[in-house]
Amino acid sequence: MTTRLLSDDWRARVNTVYVRYWLANKANRSLVKITDKKKQAAAWSRNYKELCVTSRLLNAELAKIKRPEFGNAALEIAKPLDGEPTRWRLKGKPGVGYITNPEASPMFRTLVFLKYGVTFRELVCELERSPKAFDKWKRVHAAYHKMRWGDGSLDTIKLKFNFTHFKIMVQGLDFGLKGLNEFELERCLDEICPCSQKHSRHSLKKLRAHIIKACRSLRVRNMRSTTVGA
Numbered sequence: 648m649t650t651r652l653l654s655d656d657w658r659a660r661v662n663t664v665y666v667r668y669w670l671a672n673k674a675n676r677s678l679v680k681i682t683d684k685k686k687q688a689a690a691w692s693r694n695y696k697e698l699c700v701t702s703r704l705l706n707a708e709l710a711k712i713k714r715p716e717f718g719n720a721a722l723e724i725a726k727p728l729d730g731e732p733t734r735w736r737l738k739g740k741p742g743v744g745y746i747t748n749p750e751a752s753p754m755f756r757t758l759v760f761l762k763y764g765v766t767f768r769e770l771v772c773e774l775e776r777s778p779k780a781f782d783k784w785k786r787v788h789a790a791y792h793k794m795r796w797g798d799g800s801l802d803t804i805k806l807k808f809n810f811t812h813f814k815i816m817v818q819g820l821d822f823g824l825k826g827l828n829e830f831e832l833e834r835c836l837d838e839i840c841p842c843s844q845k846h847s848r849h850s851l852k853k854l855r856a857h858i859i860k861a862c863r864s865l866r867v868r869n870m871r872s873t874t875v876g877a
């Protein structure tokens with residue numbers, strides 16, 4: 648007879664596709680440990696297929712959620728200023744890559760949020776009001792530069808929210824993470840999180856509360872106009 652730990656109940660309450668997607672991410676992250684280049688390339692090829700499959704399945708699962716509470720977090724974080732053209736409206740030649748202004752990139756805007764917990768729109772408004780905000784602006788640029796020209800990892804940059812934990816948490820809230828108790832949450836992330844660290848249930852509980860609070864208010868906070876003199 649096997650004994651099931653109560654904290655393993657998360658398996659029945661978290662979407663299985665979400666779990667499979669993050670296990671594929673975790674497997675991908677661990678490939679750097681394979682020292683034999685041929686074996687590493689073969690493992691990468693196998694895992695890439697699983698990542699593609701699970702990524703498509705995850706989008707399909709997301710479409711099934713009638714009112715995702717946190718599904719628009721990434722869009723709100725990168726939301727353009729009033730009147731600012733968006734990348735997807737750019738009219739260029741098909742098949743041509745266009746160099747992008749870093750400040751216009753979703754990654755730069757994600758860094759604004761991960762570093763200060765505010766959206767791009769909010770930080771730009773702060774720049775208009777206070778010269779001191781320029782220090783924040785410069786620090787986001789420094790973080791972007793480190794990510795672009797350093798080791799390419801966001802996990803080594805000092806941020807308010809760790810990139811991997813923010814991503815796995817915000818994506819998982821609508822897939823069952825929101826309803827887990829702290830023991831289940833810890834067990835779940837110990838198993839699926841690509842950071843491969845042992846997690847602290849107290850820290851995760853706090854992080855989840857912070858992320859829920861920050862992301863729930865994104866839409867309302869972003870409704871503030873960035874138009875002057877209209």
Ligand SMILES: [Zn+2]
Pocket residue numbers: 811812836840841842843844846
């Ligand atoms: Zn982790």
